[in-house]
Amino acid sequence: MDDQDDRAVDSPEMRWDGWGDPDRATELPRAVRALLPVMLGRVHRPEPAPEIQRVAVDETRLTEADLTAFGAIVGESHASTDPQMRIRRAAGRSTPDLLRRRARHQRVPDAVVRPADHAEVCEVLQAAAARDIAVVPFGGGTSVVGGVDPDAGAHRAVIAMDLARLSGLVRLDAVSGEAVLLAGTRGPEAERLLAEHGFELGHYPQSFRYATIGGFAATRSSGQNSAGYGRFESMVTGIRVATPTGDLDLGRAPGSAAGPDLTRLLVGSEGVFGVITEVRVRVHSAPVERIVESWTFPDFETGATALREVVQREVGPTVIRLSDEAETGVSLAQIGKIGKVLAKGASAVTVFEGEDAEHRRERTAALITAAGGSSSGRTAAEDWARTRFDGPYLRDALLDAGVFCETLETATTWSNLHALRAAVNAALKDGFADAGAKSFIMCHVSHVYPTGASLYFTVLAGVKTDQLGVWGLVKHRVGDAIMAAGGTITHHHAIGRDHAPWLAEEIGETGIRILRAVKRELDPRGIMNPGVLLGDGSHDG
Helix, strand or coil: CCCHHHHCCCCCCCCCCCCCCHHHCCCCCHHHHHHHHHHHCCCCCCCCCCCHHHCECCCCCCCHHHHHHHHHHHCHHHEECCHHHHHHCCCCCCHHHHHHCCCCECCCCCEEECCCCHHHHHHHHHHHHHCCEEEEEECCCCCCCCCCCCCCCCCCEEEEEECCCCCCEEEEECCCCEEEEECCCEHHHHHHHHHCCCEECCCCCCCCCCCEHHHHHHHCCCCCCHHHHCCHHHHEEEEEEEECCEEEEECCCCCCCCCCCHHHHHCCCCCCCCEEEEEEEECEECCCCEEEEEEEECCHHHHHHHHHHHHHHCCCCCEEEEECHHHHHCCCCCHHHCCCCCCCCEEEEEEEECCCHHHHHHHHHHHHHHCCCEECCCHHHHHHHHHCCCHHHHHHHHHHCCCEEEEEEEEEEHHHHHHHHHHHHHHHHHHHHHCCCCEEEEEEECCEECCEEEEEEEEEECCCCCHHHHHHHHHHHHHHHHHHCCCCCCCCCCCCCCCHHHHHHHHHHHHHHHHHHHHHHHCCCCCECCCCCCCCCCCCC
């Protein structure tokens, strides 16, 4: 199995009204179309999104003087009020984002400003602050929590700061195993540049083809290879950030006791303190050997026990992923075989990369077998690896067919895992039932730790009217259930706007005051990404 070529090839511009490459958009497989009425009842196909040239947007609120000021910094052609450019940088790719994209009138930023380097980012921030204009940093546009909405807050206008021109490898320290990448570098481009020198970053979230290095850092991303290489935050060894009041260039050594670690304060800050322009990351030699194996279990509980044994014994899989009975039953982990029942019970895939891969596979296999798992060969794992970035295309096809489809995630300790899963399942099922909609809920574990694991839910629902309104009620019900059951409000999707109502419960009012104090110091006018992370009123004195 070798999908390295795919991982190192950049993707074309993303669809404005859906996920990914327009040429990869797909119709629902016949097996799925046959299952839907049985699972969810009759649904009605909605009106499609309009063609982009037919979308209405408001006139820009920027003055000629504003545009001249920004154009003088980045170049006239890189400070644009073109309607289509503004539309393409007006939202992320959550299900609510895409449902709103079907409207004939779209809320968009007043302009798109595209700086080329750190100095230009600094100048744009200073000009925006002086002119009372909010700034939304925009990378790959893959946020699923409202993290890039064009919200001016209390300011007179808002610009999207598109970081696409800040792309590339600044330097590579092959001896130390560190690389500095510009924040606008997409995942595939980063891997291509590193591969030219025999290295790999190894961070592969589902958004990999479009998400950027700066976005990974700003959201504390976690990739599918996290069991082997860790979360993105553990890869970050240094960071450069432009704020409205000054620069930060952090990370002098691999370890330090020089006060609190400010790098960790900025990783996960979601653009509310400033703009990440460079990230220094730990890299490793590109793996030569890759071995995969598929597994089945009598049930999810048995599978979870097996995963816990593997991670606590530190035997070293690069990927270990467990699908529950529902996800296994419809083959959601294998996009090309959706709707074909491959196995009963739960299922898992394991991937081993690098030196000693076969020995680590043997040790892992022994633990999984002892815990009640059975090997099912390589096919399912190979299918997952081949299609692992394609799930959002299926989501878009379901939305086009009138089926509500959304995901959410959380994490907790091993001892609390099953109670949290049950609480979220109940909140989803009861929430949609109260709206008169049937639902089908699936869950998988894709990130594991010695002390616990993540839970990632996919829900399909036959919501016949006002899908946005129904989901808003269900989402709040689920958020409350997660907090009551001891989970985190987000494991890797970030806070954005969608999860801001629960942040105080997660980190406490003292934690909120700390973040607000940092915000006031670095962004005294409150222009940076209003409403994200701290919610409305984040700049209150």
